[in-house]
Amino acid sequence: MAVEKMLGLGLTAVKSNFVRLRRPYKLNFCVTYRCQSRCLTCDIWKMKPTGELTLDEIRTFAQRNPYFQWIELTGGEVFLRGDIVEIARAFKENSKGLYILTMPTNSLCNQQMVMEKLTEILKLGIPRVAITVSLDGYRELHDRIRGIPGNFDKAMSMFKSLKRLKETYPGLYFVFGYTLSKLNQGQFERTYQAVKAEIPDIRHSDFHINLAQISENYYNNQGLDIRPNDAAVVEELNSIIGSREAQIGVIPAIENTFLKNLVYYAKTGRAPMRSKSLEASLFLDSYGNIFPSIMWNRKIGNIRELDYALDSIWEGDAAKEIRRMIAEGSEPQQWTACEAYQSIIGDMLSLVSPSGKRA
Ligand SMILES: C[S@@+](CC[C@H](N)C(=O)[O-])C[C@H]1O[C@@H](n2cnc3c(N)ncnc32)[C@H](O)[C@@H]1O
Ligand code: SF4
Numbered sequence: 001m002a003v004e005k006m007l008g009l010g011l012t013a014v015k016s017n018f019v020r021l022r023r024p025y026k027l028n029f030c031v032t033y034r035c036q037s038r039c040l041t042c043d044i045w046k047m048k049p050t051g052e053l054t055l056d057e058i059r060t061f062a063q064r065n066p067y068f069q070w071i072e073l074t075g076g077e078v079f080l081r082g083d084i085v086e087i088a089r090a091f092k093e094n095s096k097g098l099y100i101l102t103m104p105t106n107s108l109c110n111q112q113m114v115m116e117k118l119t120e121i122l123k124l125g126i127p128r129v130a131i132t133v134s135l136d137g138y139r140e141l142h143d144r145i146r147g148i149p150g151n152f153d154k155a156m157s158m159f160k161s162l163k164r165l166k167e168t169y170p171g172l173y174f175v176f177g178y179t180l181s182k183l184n185q186g187q188f189e190r191t192y193q194a195v196k197a198e199i200p201d202i203r204h205s206d207f208h209i210n211l212a213q214i215s216e217n218y219y220n221n222q223g224l225d226i227r228p229n230d231a232a233v234v235e236e237l238n239s240i241i242g243s244r245e246a247q248i249g250v251i252p253a254i255e256n257t258f259l260k261n262l263v264y265y266a267k268t269g270r271a272p273m274r275s276k277s278l279e280a281s282l283f284l285d286s287y288g289n290i291f292p293s294i295m296w297n298r299k300i301g302n303i304r305e306l307d308y309a310l311d312s313i314w315e316g317d318a319a320k321e322i323r324r325m326i327a328e329g330s331e332p333q334q335w336t337a338c339e340a341y342q343s344i345i346g347d348m349l350s351l352v353s354p355s356g357k358r359a
Helices: 002-015 055-064 084-094 111-123 139-146 151-168 188-198 230-243 250-268 317-328 337-345 348-352
Strands: 026-032 070-075 100-105 128-134 172-180 207-211 281-284 289-291
Touching: 026 084, 055 084, 070 084, 084 100, 084 111, 111 128, 111 151, 128 151, 139 151, 139 188, 151 172, 151 188, 172 188, 172 230, 188 207, 188 230, 207 230, 207 250, 230 250, 250 337
Parallel strands: 026 070, 026 281, 070 100, 100 128, 128 172, 172 207
Antiparallel strands: 281 289
């Protein structure tokens, strides 16, 4: 079954190289904007969300759109949703081809509770469950960027608990998610060494790297001065790429391609590949609003007004306009993990290009 679902996702990915998909295979879904952190790069924690989608509404959405093969549940902090297991169950029961579920965490919730919920999610039988443990610096730096004393130690403890859980559930994957910003530029290697002191078998390739972005419809952080210095970030990214251990497999190949192209994006501010927003993926926020992506503040509908079914969106005028903008290259330039993987697997030649963006 797992192999079948992996092949199903692979087939969709290959197809997206040649034809426009009839509907997206990846859902980026912010399940709540609630957050107990105080980060300097993201202002989601300042939001006071009310009227977010209920579990019943999410179940209805999952039933009426049963074709997702890859789901990213994000937040806010996903584990602040007491019904996170039921949300995962709703998608697993309805999207029969679901191969991968990913979730980031700030490690601030009670970790015993998180491990219990995660165990229940793993028992659902989704072939691949991937957790990103956010980590933005060594102990003092991480705690300063996150505004929470003790957060570094909680992230270490989370990672160690995930390692133990993987002994029972081999379908569990996890990495540290490092957001490179003006606040931590030049500090990756020191952070890596601080982690190594806690987790001796850690590898550079256990870190997913991401550039700090401004987004009105997700991070709510317009006006924050967090963009790293372009030249310094390019140098640091190249050094990170150089230090990554060689790994075999499709996912490491995609990750390497993502990183090499991140250098191009950092240098030029241009996305290295054509966006697949609203073709391969969409962003759904916790109020039911639909956007092409987390970086494209163009609301194209709300599932509450569409009887929770996305069908009418794909061939609607807004979708056509978005595709036209992508075709002529006038869409907002983005290269984030939420979107870039779909572009990479929809442009498979990029996986064999040694130096990032193809000429
Ligand atoms: C918005 S958070 C939501 C999940 C959870 N609250 C957390 O921090 O892990 C998702 C990811 O975005 C990263 N992030 C925070 N601020 C960012 C920014 N300005 N640009 C890009 N990524 C950012 C976080 O480090 C985290 O890995
Ligand atoms: S990055 Fe995550 S933890 Fe920090 S404010 Fe944003 S949602 Fe909260």
